[in-house]
Amino acid sequence: MAGPLRHMEIIIQQLNKFHPENQNPFEVTAEIPVPVMDILCGCLEYKTVLDVIVDAFYIRDGKHCLLSELICYLATFRLEELGFQRFSKIIKSMDAVKICKFLRFFFNMVNLQTWIKDEWSQIYDSVYVNENWIEPLEKWQPKIQELISQLDNIADKHTIIPLKKTEPNEFHLTVPNPRAILIPEQIPRQEKTKPVSFNIYKPPRMKQHLERIKLKNRQQAEASLTDNTPVRLNAAAILREGVLYQRKVEQEIEHLLQGAQDPSKFLEWQQQMRGKDLDQQLTEAECRKLQGKLSYEEAILARQYCIQEKKKNAEQKREEVLKMHLQYAERCLQERKEKEKKVQQVAEGHKNVKQAQMKLQKCKQQTVQEISKKSQDLLLQALKDEEEKFKKRYELIQQIRAIEYVPFLKNRFIDLTKTANHGVLGEMSIVELQERLALLKEAQQKAEEEKRDLIIHEKHAKEQLLLDKLDQICMFREQFGRAAALKLPFIILFVIFPRTM
Secondary structure, three states: OOOHHHHHHHHHHHHHHHHOOOOOOOHHHOOOOHHHHHHHHHHHHHHHHHHHHHHHOOOOOOOOOOOOOHHHHHHOOHHHHHHHHHHHHHHHOOOOHHHHHHHHHOOOOOHHHHHHHHHHHHHOOHHHHHHHHHHHHHHHHHHHHHHHHHHHHHHHHHHOOOOOOOOOOOOOOOOOOOOOOOOOOOOOOOOHHHHHHHHHHHOHHHHHHHHHHHHHHHHHHHHHHOOOOOOOHHHHHHHHHHHHHHHHHHHHHHHHHHOOOOHHHHHHHHHHHHHHHHHHHHHHHHHHHHHHHHHHHHHHHHHHHHHHHHHHHHHHHHHHHHHHHHHHHHHHHHHHHHHHHHHHHHHHHHHHHHHHHHHHHHHHHHHHHHHHHHHHHHHHHHHHHHHHHHHHHHHHHHHHHHHHHHHOOOOOOOOOOOOOOOOOOOOOHHHHHHHHHHHHHHHHEEEEEHHHHHHHHHHHHHHHHHHHHHHHHHHHHHHHHHHHHHHHOHHHHHOOOOOOO
């Protein structure tokens, strides 16, 4: 807060010293910092505008304080630049009571819209005053009202208590402080150490007892364990294991077949195939090269063909342009001839104007007579059409009335065996419809029963297949176990023990 207050005091001092008749503002502001100089120049520039508000504010007291003039300048011209936070800091650093009075007077909406606006409009243009000064002040008015309420609270609650001035004591640098006498510390006596007990190095008895019990339990559990515990497999697991064993058998058979043959033929065949692959790769590479050359030559030919076509098109366009010029010249000649003919006809027509007028009158009379006849015929036709429509409507109304007067039978007999005769395809009576629905229901029931039987049959077949697979898996396990025990290949046991397979 010290910075803004100091700047404010400098500005007030300079404004008190400054005399516009004798001094130049640039001479005054030569010794002042730049931010203070900007505010001071602004106060001097807009002095006439600021005097309107300041003079009106101090008419009651008869005083004139340049502090309010400075706040008026900051609020009017620098509020957007400073921002509300910095402006509120500057305001709170001053006397709350005086500033609160001035802000309440200046930011009053009635004052701004009436006499302040009128007074400023006499000095500057009214549109400029309204857009640049009055409207921004109205925009900031709610925030300023909050600041005024804060200042009122500060003025009511806090009273400034004058503090006593601190009187510093003189330092005695030459006189040294007296040294403190040190008290000797007592040396503590060491107690005799107790010997460590032998039980610390031994494991506890409870722990040993627990380990013995664990060992005994483990041995009992291992003794009670059975190796061949039955594992219940689901359908997917059974089929998967059956396929796995089948694949193992096939692999072993292939392995035995490969071992029985001579590998030299296979190696020769492998070398031949590799040679064929290399030859094929070389031929493909040569084909690609030839295709590249062909495509390059085709591109050259296509380019030449395009150039020739462009030349032909250019020659055709030139010929067409020449033809167009000739046609245009011929048309111009024809138009000139036609214009000359028209001029001659107009000259002859001026001579025979009266005859033409008589002909026109006769033509007009004939057209009028024809139009009148046609209109009469049309009117007669329209009258006839309207009469026919009226007759049809009258007949319809009579029919509707006759239907209305006919008595309505509530209990009407309906024959369910007869058709309605609406002319619809596949039309049938209600009895026939009921019979067909009954037949459809019977057919649906039969289809459902057949489907149920089929599902049950498939289920039984699947169960049987799974049982067969389980038997086969058990047999495979036994044979693999035997093969592992005898250290023989599985397929040999398959030949030795065909029954189990």
